[in-house]
Amino acid sequence: MPTWSDSLRAVFDGAPVPGAIEDLRGPLVSSIGALAHELPRAFGEQTVGFAHQDLLADGSQALAIMGERGSGKTTLLTSVCGDLEREHRHLVLPIMRPELFGAADSIIVTFLAELWETITREAEENETAGVGDGGATVRLLEKAARSFAVGQTTPAAIERASESPTDFAEDLLQVSRSRVRLTRQLRAVVRNVCLPEGAPQPRVIIVPVDDPDLGRIPIPDILTDLQILGAIPGVVPIACFSRSDLRNAWMGNRRFEGEDSEDSNFLLARQLEKVFPYRCRFELEPIAEGARASFQPVGEGVTLAEKLILLHQRVVDRTRALWMVDPAFMVGAADLELPSPLPDNARTLVQLWESLDVATVEGDVESLYLTIRRVLDILTERWTGASGTTGDRAVHIGPARTTSDGKPVPTIGQIPANLDVRVGGRFVPAAPAVASIQLAPIKYVLGVPPGQERDRRIKPQALVQILSMQEFVFGSGLYDVQHLARVAWLGNEDWSKLQRVELGGRSTDNTFILLPDAVTFSEVVRAASLWNELARFSEHCTAEQLLSACIRASCLTADPAAPPIAQDGDYDAALATAVELFKKAASKPGSTAAAFVEWFACDLPFQWHAGFFSSDTIREMAKQHSALIDGLDLPRYGAPAPKDTFDSRLKRILDARDPQEDDRAYGWVGGYFDLAAAKESVHLVELGEIHRSWHRDVTGIRAGASASGLVNRTQRAGGRSALSPYERPEGTMLLAAAMKALDHARSGKIRPRT
Secondary structure, X not given: OOOOOHHHHHHHOOOOOOHHHHHHHHHXXXXXXXXXXXXXXXXXXXXXXXXXXXXXXOOOOOEEEEOOOOOOHHHHHXXXXXXXXXXXXXXXXXXXXXXXXXXXXXXXHHHHHHHHHHHHHHHHHHHHHOOOOOOHHHHHHHHHHHHHHHHOOOHHHHHHHOOOHHHHHHHHHHHHHHHHHHHHHHHHHHHHHHOOOOOOOOOOEEEEEEOHHHOOOOHHHHHHHHHHHHOOOOEEEEEEEOHHHHHHHHHHHHHHOOOOHHHHHHHHHHHHHHHOOHHHEEEOOOOOHHHHOOOOOOOOOOOHHHHHHHHHHHHHHHHOOOOOOOOXXXXXXXXXXXXXXXXXXXXXXXXXXXXXXXXXXXXOHHHHHHHHHHHHHHHOOOOEOOOOOEOOOOOOEEEEEEOOOOOEEEEEOOOOOEEEEEEOOOOOOOOOOXXXXXXXXXXXXXXXXXXXXXXXXXXXXXXXXXHHHHHHHOOOOOOOOOOOOOOOOEOHHHHHHOEEEEEOOEEOOOOOOOOOOEOOHHHHHHHHHHHHHHHHHHHHOOHHHHHHHHHHHHHHHHOOOOOOOOOOOOHHHHHHHHHHHHHHHOOOOOHHHHHHHHHXXXXXXXXXXXXXXXXXXXXXXXXXXXXXXXXXXXXXXXOOOHHHHHHHHHHHHHHOOOOOOOHHHHHHHHHHHHHHHHHOOOOHHHHHHHHHHHHHHHHHHHHHHHHOOOOOOOOOHHHOOOOOOOOOHHHHHHHHHHHHHHHHHHOOOOOOOO
């Protein structure tokens, strides 16, 4: 692999650059042209003697390319230098990189060395061509270099070399004179270089400096050097730096000197105003979310989105998982306050693009896992905690061990967040009804640090990095994640806080309208969007229509081609779709299939309450459901059996009852009697006792509604009520009373009438 960058070479040679860079390239080149145009006036001022012109040099013509790390600053600098080189007008020095400087190097030292190389080369060419100034410029540069070298002598070195205090004072004075003399000598050099005799037009010396804040030299010294060079007409330093990195370097140096942080910030702002006036600043903004997927390095014809799609296809071809990457993964979900997981700077996007090259190798399983590891390293490199400070990685995918079936078991660091939702509306008191359901939309999704108050949240970018890790590790089906018991997800606790369900006029535990758990970025976005669609739908539909829509929404979380949410309220059709998708998902790997299977087996039956369906319908659905899930081994680690899930919910509700209170407050639980009987629940007897309260509440509501003309009663054929084919609490009580009366009659205690 080459150590040079083909992309930067293409940029230098004039290849097209991204729009944000192109937008600044023109103004930068124009600014340099304007400085060259002003050069004759700067050196031709007659009102002030040449030796005293530095009295007017309060400003600077240094240019700054500003932007966060990897935003394209180096690309812009390289592009501008290439444009100027092709003009064959200005003198463009090689790009300086202070992080490669030695202990004795500095901006001015490197400037003098590079200028010496360029001028001597030009002098040789001019001498061969019979033109030039006879070496006058070279001699001036020698004097300037000597003055700079002398000026760098420290008082300690002078003291060691001096034999007496008088010698020390004279040597120190000589050093001071050399420092004062340097600027004047540099002006003379630049005047000869930029305004040579007979030149058709003036030129400037471009001094490009990349990332000055990364060098070992204290940043105040670097800024001073740039200010000295920028104050010399004809010298145009162009420095690339990140404002935050520069501030960190400055503050680190000032803290070492014991300076107050507030004073340090003020001094940095003043220094930057002098070195880089606002008219000389060109700032690169982060790449917009909508433009990241279409990103491609300079000179390449394949976009990042196309490479990610290829990687996804390779994974699905291998695992056959129901892994569907939502389009929001590329552009973010602004309505949920979830930004795109893709990096916002060009450098990291290039590295991500290059890492995906391995995914094109067909049939190479090792390269596929290696690609996933590299992608995860890039997407989860750093995270910003709730305090706003930058710290360690949100997740770390360590070396994987392999199970017997060949799947790697990833080692994942502590996930520093739980998922939560913010409710986007209020619930209003409902009129008495057998069944009333209100849904509130999701305002946004947030991450909450474990053990912290719910009003604290981690930064959205940190949250999407966690969800991105789960996208590949859990969604792809490539890894064995059975041992990973703790992840960040949206689940029943979140859906419950977004609904208010009243049955028989009583408040419930609000666990009826449920969607499959969402673990990956795509699952969270898809589930939250479908929930908000359900919330809008709930405003103008019946309870049965909403239950049907909930099933359709759940199917859409696992299969975007499933029938859409509709107002037909055809519960049987929606249930049939869920049954077919369950059969398909039961054999598929990945979190999407696992979540749907768990929802079908455990959560779907929560809808089968007597407030929504008849006894016959509930028992028939429960019978078919039990036949489908019989012997099912839920794919998610630690998931309880479906029957245990139902019994656990009943136990939680029943244990919360106050013995001193009337059972009518929990009468709605009696509406689960038919489901409990079909599932052979251990709480069947308790539900039988509570069922009377449920029956009284429903009867009272229906009677009141009938008296108000709100209920149309339809008499059964023949005017008779059919006997229930199932055991019910009322029938059991009636049968017990009849058997008791019959026993009395047989014992002779009750005499028949004569």
